[in-house]
Amino acid sequence: MVRHADPLTGRASAPAARRRPSRRAVRAGAVVVWAAGIAAxxxxxxxxxxxxxxxxxxxxPLHARLRDRPPTWGMLPALAVAAAGVAVLPALVSRLPWRALPPVAWAGAALWxxxxxxxDGPGALSGPLDAPTEYPAGLAQLRPDPAEWLRTFxxxxxxxxxxxxxxxxxxxLVLWLLERAGLPGTGWAAALVIAAGSSAAAAIAVTVRELAGERAARAAVPFLVLAPLGVWVATSMDALFLGVGAWGTALTALAARRRPARPGARVAAAVGAGLLLGCLPYLSYGLLPLFAVPAAVLLSARPRPVVLAALGAGLVVVPAALTAGGFWWPDGVRATLDTYLVSRGSARRSYGYFVFADLAVLGLLVGPAVAHxxxxxxxxxVAAVRRAARALRSAPSPSPSPAPGPGPGAAxxxxxxxxxxxxxxLSGVTKGEVERIWLPFAAWTLAAASLRGPRSRWWLAAQAATALAVQALVLSPW
Structure with a gap:
């Protein structure tokens, strides 16, 4: 069967021509499912x-309420950033030198x-962390004796x-260390959360470059900046978890990089990656499945054994330190589950409803461009996994190989x-409130917008419009 274009006419063969409309139809259908799922x-x-x-x-399915009336003048900064981003970002990311792009992505995502x-006013940045249910409200119990607090947690x-x-x-413990560094109060905590969460745009761009090449990373940056999930980056503590996971994965990609690098630099990046990734289960119990993302990076890159050893060494540091301090992670899981089951909140939410409604919230977080x-x-x-499996069977010892290309590498x-x-x-661990819980996961799906699908300003505008609509209509506690 002929699968390529005719070299003389440049036209696709009949089988390829028949496949193209079906691929476009699938993409269009995915956007329809995205909109219908959210509405349903x-x-x-x-x-x-x-x-x-x-x-x-x-x-x-949001843990929020509908606004009595949309904000008017308060939306002008977001409208201005959206308009400027849609107009400028695609051209800017194609012209800037690469070393400037991660800082630009970070600054743009933070501004957004x-x-x-x-x-909702300047106080909205630190306001969510002032709630009596949030972490800073518990600092008074930690301050007198952090060691005792950890041991009896x-x-x-x-x-x-x-x-x-x-x-x-x-x-x-992170908030307590922030206080000890001379930065007390929810204002500084909010600054840390926003800086960490928005930095994930830079970390994901770095990862995509290592896996799929610079062209794919440049294509991803505008979508990472004007992401709908920016609504919940300021200010939810889960944005901090997003930043930690994203940079742990980015350092993993740098340690396993295919381009030439000093062995010491690879090892240092691997240790740093391990340190950050080792924090994830101790930031949130629900972050354990996030290890699938750095695992995918390792599967794609097939790093040398010394890199894996350094990664493993860094990975055990935080768990070992907290275990030595008296906190045993499995006991924490059991105790948290007990308090969850007797609570009047998420434990009483309907599994049958939220098992599909949480996916609709994911649609709001990532926008129509990702659905497309x-x-x-x-x-x-799927193609990349098959190639990796064949490579592992044919070459037992890892060796550098060419990047798999923009599609498979980023996918x-x-x-x-x-x-x-x-x-x-499906496990029922997350029932509701996933607009914040899924931030560390959902941000990675934004890289899909750099693949063979949407690349125009119209799709970027649709992303920004999704975020603006949510902000204008929904009042969230985060």
Whole structure:
């Protein structure tokens, strides 16, 4: 069967021509499913709440409420950033030298998150962290004796604030260290969260470059900057988790890089990656499936044994330190599950509803451009896994190999993040509030927008419009 274009006419052969409309139809269908799924999730949630069967959230599937009236003048900064980003970013990322792009992506994502948040006034940046259910409210119990607090964390879990009860102790220790560094208060905590969360745009761009080449990374940057999930980067502590996971994965990619590098630099990057990735289970119990993303990087890059050894050495540092301090992770999981089951919140949410409604929230986080590109990403990831399996069978010892190209290389972490979210969704561990919980996963799917699908300003504008609509219509506690 002929599968390529005729070299004389330049026209596609009949079988290829028949395949093209079907691929376009699949992409268009994915966008239709994206829109219909979101509409259905809100419609069913409204009916459940009206029937008294869903009372934990005012606007299911979001843990939020519908605004009485949209903000007016407050939306102007976000509108200005969106217009400038759509007009300037595609050309800018194609012309800047690569070394300037990660800082630009970081600054742009931070500006976008802040511009969206200040629609509710400057106090909206630190306001979410001032809530009595949040982490800073529990610092008073930690300050007198952090060592004792860590040692007795599990047995005294019931006496802590809601978010402290639902997570391991590391987020609180980070805030305590921030205070000890002379940066107390929720204002500095908000600055840390926004800086870390927005830096993921740079980290993901770096990872995509290592896996799929510079062209794919440049194509991804505008979508990483104007992401709809920017609505929840300022200010949810899960944005901090996003930054930690993203940079841990980026350092993994740099350690396993195909381009020439000093062995010492590879080892240092691998140790740094291990240190950051080792933090993930101690920041949130639900981040364990996020290890699928760095695992996908390792599968694609096939690093040398010394890199794997350095990564493993860094990986055990944080778990060993917290275990030596008296916190045993499995006990923390059990204690948190006990408090979850007796709570009046998410434990009472309907599994049957949220198992599909959480996917609709994912659609809001990532936008229509990702939905349009996702079919290509899945096919490319399957192809990349098959190639990696063949390579492992034919070459037992890892050796540098050419980058797999923009499609497969970028698609692997995209699909790995999707697998992680699906695992959490089907397990019932996440029922509601996934607009913040899934931030560390959802950001990776934005790289799909750099594949063979959407590249025009129209798709970038659709991404920005999704974020603006959510910010204008929905009032979220984060």
């Amino acid at each position: 999730a809100f419609a069913v949630g409204w009916h459940l709440r009206r029937a008294g069967l869903a009372t934990e959230d005012a606007l299911p 998150a802040v511009a969206l948040a200040v629609a 599990t047995e005294r879990l019931g006496g802590y604030t809601t978010h402290v009860r639902g997570h391991p102790p590391l987020p609180m 590109a996702l079919p290509d990403a899945v096919l490319d990831a 692997l972490p995209v699909c790995a993040a999707l697998v992680g979210m699906l695992a959490l969704d």
